[in-house]
Amino acid sequence: MNAIELSGVDKTFGKVRALADLTLDVRAGELTALLGPNGAGKTTAISLMLGLAQPTRGSVRVLGEDPRRDAVRTGIGSMPQESAIPQALTVREAVTLFARLYPAPLAVNKALELAQLGDVAGRRAGALSGGQARRLAFALAVVGNPQVLFLDEPTTGMDAGSRQAFWAAVDGLKAAGRTILLTTHYLEEAERTADRVVVMNAGSILADGTPESLRGDVLTSRVRFTSDLVLAELQALPGVEAVSVDSRGHADLQTRQPEEVLRALFARNVAFSELEVGRASLEDAFLSLTATPKPDDTIRA
Numbered sequence: 001m002n003a004i005e006l007s008g009v010d011k012t013f014g015k016v017r018a019l020a021d022l023t024l025d026v027r028a029g030e031l032t033a034l035l036g037p038n039g040a041g042k043t044t045a046i047s048l049m050l051g052l053a054q055p056t057r058g059s060v061r062v063l064g065e066d067p068r069r070d071a072v073r074t075g076i077g078s079m080p081q082e083s084a085i086p087q088a089l090t091v092r093e094a095v096t097l098f099a100r101l102y103p104a105p106l107a108v109n110k111a112l113e114l115a116q117l118g119d120v121a122g123r124r125a126g127a128l129s130g131g132q133a134r135r136l137a138f139a140l141a142v143v144g145n146p147q148v149l150f151l152d153e154p155t156t157g158m159d160a161g162s163r164q165a166f167w168a169a170v171d172g173l174k175a176a177g178r179t180i181l182l183t184t185h186y187l188e189e190a191e192r193t194a195d196r197v198v199v200m201n202a203g204s205i206l207a208d209g210t211p212e213s214l215r216g217d218v219l220t221s222r223v224r225f226t227s228d229l230v231l232a233e234l235q236a237l238p239g240v241e242a243v244s245v246d247s248r249g250h251a252d253l254q255t256r257q258p259e260e261v262l263r264a265l266f267a268r269n270v271a272f273s274e275l276e277v278g279r280a281s282l283e284d285a286f287l288s289l290t291a292t293p294k295p296d297d298t299i300r301a
């Protein structure tokens, strides 16, 4: 069953086409990471799924219904990028207030524990640090025990320890069958956590798959070394898809066939040092999908 269905969705703001014929189905129980550069349309897509805005064209369904209906809204939890929590409320009061909006909420203490807020439950929202405020936004998103969770750049501002505990809580929610859609700029986190990665650019989907398949679809390896070879010689190596070389002779090659590249270097007796061969990260895959080519430093072979 699909928990979220966007079909042929356009959203325009004046002349800006924030979403362009976007179709996206998310299965119940799936953890999907939505990636994309600034302005790709991620937040706009989420605001439609939350029923906060209407599509200009196309349809949006969450839990089988229009997300603006009350019955659906109580099945949805949201952690927006910026939340407007009354600053005079204590953490516990804010979480208790939100719990009352839902038919079958979690115990307030459970939500505080999931968001690691036990120690600051009596503190006013206005006195929280940036990372604690993000954790309060998470507690407010989960306290209603919703089927579907939207997390918009959830870990921005969290320190390493909070982040780790946050992802452990998300893993727990996933194990409990919740559908989770999140946006993040921390690609390594998406790589570790997500079942599925959807890359957006300019309002449409550029790539969609598991983190592994996405990496495999793009550039699987990077070969780096220092040598006297000039750009044209590096480009002529077999299997090289993109090359950059800096003024000190550090070359960075992208290839699906690193063995071929190394064989050619050895066969030509090239003197090279500082050799590194690595798998492309999701970040490499993401950048190569969304980057506008920079002709000054990277040349496609």
Ligand SMILES: Nc1ncnc2c1ncn2[C@@H]1O[C@H](COP(=O)(O)OP(=O)(O)OP(=O)(O)O)[C@@H](O)[C@H]1O
Residues within 6 Å of the ligand: 013, 016, 017, 018, 036, 037, 038, 039, 040, 041, 042, 043, 044, 045
């Ligand atoms: N209310 C609005 N009025 C006018 N333009 C808007 C509005 N909301 C979004 N846009 C525009 O729509 C496009 C998509 O914006 P959106 O915030 O959805 O991107 P995003 O992928 O979430 O970016 P970021 O990573 O910066 O959060 C941008 O060009 C943005 O300027």
